[in-house]
Amino acid sequence: MSTTVNKETVQQIEVPPTERNPAPADIEYSWHGNNRVTLLENGEEYFPRVFEAIRRAESEILLETFILFEDKVGIELRDLLVDAAHRGVRISVSLDGFGCGELTTEFLASLSDAGVRLQMFDPAPRLLGIRTNWFRRLHRKIVVVDGVIAFIGGINFSADHLGDFGPEAKQDYSVEVKGPAVVDIHHFALVQSGRPSRAKYWWQRRRSRRNELAFNDHDGQVRLVYRDNHEHQTDIEEVYLQVLRSAQRRVVIANAYFFPGYRLLREIRNAARRGVEVRLILQGQPDMMIAKLAARMLYNYLLKDGVVIYEYCERPLHGKVALVDEDWSTVGSSNLDPLSLSLNLEANVLIRDRAFNRELFQRLDHLSRNHCTVMPENHAPRGRLWRMTVGFMVFHFLRHFPAWAGWLPAHKPRLKPFSPPTAVRSEPHEPL
Numbered sequence: 001m002s003t004t005v006n007k008e009t010v011q012q013i014e015v016p017p018t019e020r021n022p023a024p025a026d027i028e029y030s031w032h033g034n035n036r037v038t039l040l041e042n043g044e045e046y047f048p049r050v051f052e053a054i055r056r057a058e059s060e061i062l063l064e065t066f067i068l069f070e071d072k073v074g075i076e077l078r079d080l081l082v083d084a085a086h087r088g089v090r091i092s093v094s095l096d097g098f099g100c101g102e103l104t105t106e107f108l109a110s111l112s113d114a115g116v117r118l119q120m121f122d123p124a125p126r127l128l129g130i131r132t133n134w135f136r137r138l139h140r141k142i143v144v145v146d147g148v149i150a151f152i153g154g155i156n157f158s159a160d161h162l163g164d165f166g167p168e169a170k171q172d173y174s175v176e177v178k179g180p181a182v183v184d185i186h187h188f189a190l191v192q193s194g195r196p197s198r199a200k201y202w203w204q205r206r207r208s209r210r211n212e213l214a215f216n217d218h219d220g221q222v223r224l225v226y227r228d229n230h231e232h233q234t235d236i237e238e239v240y241l242q243v244l245r246s247a248q249r250r251v252v253i254a255n256a257y258f259f260p261g262y263r264l265l266r267e268i269r270n271a272a273r274r275g276v277e278v279r280l281i282l283q284g285q286p287d288m289m290i291a292k293l294a295a296r297m298l299y300n301y302l303l304k305d306g307v308v309i310y311e312y313c314e315r316p317l318h319g320k321v322a323l324v325d326e327d328w329s330t331v332g333s334s335n336l337d338p339l340s341l342s343l344n345l346e347a348n349v350l351i352r353d354r355a356f357n358r359e360l361f362q363r364l365d366h367l368s369r370n371h372c373t374v375m376p377e378n379h380a381p382r383g384r385l386w387r388m389t390v391g392f393m394v395f396h397f398l399r400h401f402p403a404w405a406g407w408l409p410a411h412k413p414r415l416k417p418f419s420p421p422t423a424v425r426s427e428p429h430e431p432l
Contacts, residue, residue, distance in 0.1 A: 027187075027188075027191075028232070028235075029184040029188070029223060029224040029225070030184075030223060031223045032180040032181040032184065032221070032223070033180070033220055033221050034179055034180060034220050035177055035178065035179030035180060035182075035220045035222045035353075036178045036179055036220065037176070037177055037220070037222060037349075037353055037356050039331070039356060039359055039360055040155075040174045040176060041172075041173055041363060042155070042161060042163065042169075042170075042171065042172055042173075043155060043159075043161035043162040043163075043172075044163060046151070046153070046155045047076075047162075049151070049176055050143055051077070051080055053145040053149050053151075054077075054080045054084055054143075054145060055080060055083075055084075056145075057084050057145050058089065059089060059090065060089060060090045060091070060145070060146055060147060061081065061089055061091045061092070061144070061145055061146075062092050062142070062143070062144040062145075062186070062189040062193055063081075063091070063092070063142070063143045064093070064094035064095070064138065064140055064141070064142050064189065064193070065095060065096070065099075065100075065140075065142075065157055066096045066137060066138060066139045066141060066156055066333070067099040067100060068100045068103065068156070068157045069102070069103075069156075069157070069159065069160075070102070070104060070107050071158060072159050073157055073158055073162070074107075074157055074159075077157050078107065078111060081093065081111060081114070081116055082110060082114040082116070085111075085114040085115040086114060086115075090117075091115070091116045091117060092116075092117045092119070092193040092194075093116055093118050093119070094138065094192065095118070095120055095138075096121045096122075096137050096138040096139070097120045097121050097123035098122075099137065099138075099156070100120070101123070108418055112419065117193075117417070118418040119193070119417050121137070121416075122138075136229060136343045136344060137339075137344050138344075138345050139339075139340065139344040139345055139346050140192075140226075140333050140346060141153055141154060141155060141156060141174070141333050142185065142189055142347060144182065144186045147182065147183070147186045148182060149176065149182065150177045150181075150186065151176055151177070152174065152175060152185065152224075152331070152332060152348075152349050153172070153173055153174025153320075153331050153332060153333065154172045154174060154318055154331075154332065154333050155172045155173070155174045155318075161318075168315065168316060169316075170316050170318035171315055171316070171319060171367075172317075172319050173254075173319045173320075173321045173360075174331065175331045175349060175351070177349065179220065181222035181224065181349070184223075185349075188226065188347070219327075219352065219354055219355065219356075220352075220353055221351070221352035221353065222349055222350065222351055223349070224348075224349055225239055225332075225347070225350055226345075226346060226347040226348070227341070227345065227346045227347075229343075229345070233342070234341075236332075236334045236340075236341065236346060236348055237261070237263075237264060237341050239330070239348075239350060240264055240336070241267055243324045243328055244264075244268060244324070245267055245271075247271045247274075247276045247324045247325060248276065249276060249277065250276060250277040250278075250279075250323075250324070250361075251268070251271055251276055251277070251278045251322070251324050252279045252281070252322065252323050252361060252364050252365075253268075253279070253280050253281070253321075253322040253336070254280075254281035254319045254320075254321050254322070254364055254367070255280075255281075255319065255320055255322070255335055256316075256317050256319060257295075257335040257340070258283075258294075258295045258335070258336050259295060259297075259298070259336070259338060260341065261341065264336065265301065265302070268280075269301065269302055269305045269307065272306035272307045273305050273306065278307045278308065279307075279310065279364075279368060280302070280308070280309045281310045281312055281317070281364060281367065281368055281372060282295050282309065282310070282311055282312070283295070283317045284311030284312050284313035284372065284373055285312070285313050285315060285316055292311075294337075299375055303375060303376075303377050308374065308375075310368045310373065310375070311373045311375065312367065312371060312372050313371065313372065313373055314371040320333060320334055320336075320340075321360065321364070323357050323360050323361055325357075326357055327353065327354050327357055328350070328351070328352060328357065329350075329353070329356055329360050330349065330350050330351065331349060331360075332347055332348025332349060333347055334346035334347075334348050
């Protein structure tokens with residue numbers, strides 16, 4: 001018998017004012033050149049690289065993820081972290097209370113007992129067996145090892161990111177970053193985890209908005225961009241708007257949950273009207289049917305002006321990637337839907353690198369041509385009156401959802417340290 005995480009034993013520790021880190025909401029990170037960025041597709045490429053970096057860790061591991069399951073991937077990750085902790089590596093692991101709500105006491109205690117600094121973002125008890133902490137989730141997926149190598153993207157630590165999981169295995173992407181940009185990713189992860197971090201100087205604490213096209217003509221440029229519920233609520237969306245307005249030749253967006261606001265939809269449509277080749281790769285076999293239904297409400301608006309829409313039908317699409325022209329790309333955790341753009345804590349990297357852009361384009365081009373269905377230009381949801389009514393209701397519900405959710409009490413980034421009670425060791429089935 002296993003037990004799952006419960007709010008009662010994840011205690012809040014109040015940090016004295018002198019030990020608090022600078023608020024991440026007033027830091028905007030800038031472009032850094034001379035980075036090496038490696039595209040990692042699915043768990044087959046991602047997990048071996050992350051696990052090898054953890055094996056080689058000498059001083060520090062920072063990890064945060066939306067989902068960690070107690071399956072073969074999660075168990076291997078736990079064992080590697082325990083081994084690293086025994087070698088004296090300082091480890092901070094931040095998990096989302098909703099996405100990781102099924103982890104057992106024994107699993108979490110094995111990490112905590114080894115010396116891993118384990119934290120839960122907004123854990124909450126179930127109500128009649130149903131999880132209640134649905135909104136404003138810690139949706140980022142970041143790993144930083146020894147401050148010199150970082151991984152960021154959309155891949156969680158779960159076996160459903162591996163092909164042998166079966167028809168429900170997810171199609172997804174992440175990147176490995178080495179170079180000067182890791183300094184910013186490391187600083188961000190430190191601040192978010194609550195670990196002591198050297199504060200940015202005052203002239204670094206607030207940067208003016210930078211035009212996404214203002215960069216020197218060198219490859220390997222990387223910038224971290226994130227959204228929170230403070231002063232960076234629209235940063236990721238603003239980046240998309242800027243690059244769409246400047247697009248000249250091609251735009252490819254592969255996104256699992258696609259239901260952006262009108263501004264973003266308009267810029268996608270306007271790019272196609274200017275003659276830019278615009279491709280959207282969306283879910284054709286979704287893990288949540290409402291995602292497909294919502295996206296299809298937007299098809300006619302885009303198709304009539306030349307946007308080409310592909311539905312990936314081989315398995316669930318979980319990617320959150322895009323590219324513009326031949327040099328700009330982004331990979332991260334942010335979908336283009338109300339949850340990611342208006343509520344969740346997200347992080348993407350922006351990449352100015354022709355070789356990376358070319359590789360990402362080749363992979364997405366192969367995906368769209370070989371494993372997707374092209375939506376016809378005259379596509380329209382057809383059916384009885386009830387289907388039209390449901391579509392209308394879904395469209396307007398999702399359109400207004402962020403504003404309605406905003407009426408709820410805002411979750412601040414509260415990380416609650418996990419300390420297994422003594423009773424857990426003597427009574428292993430005692431609930432957390």
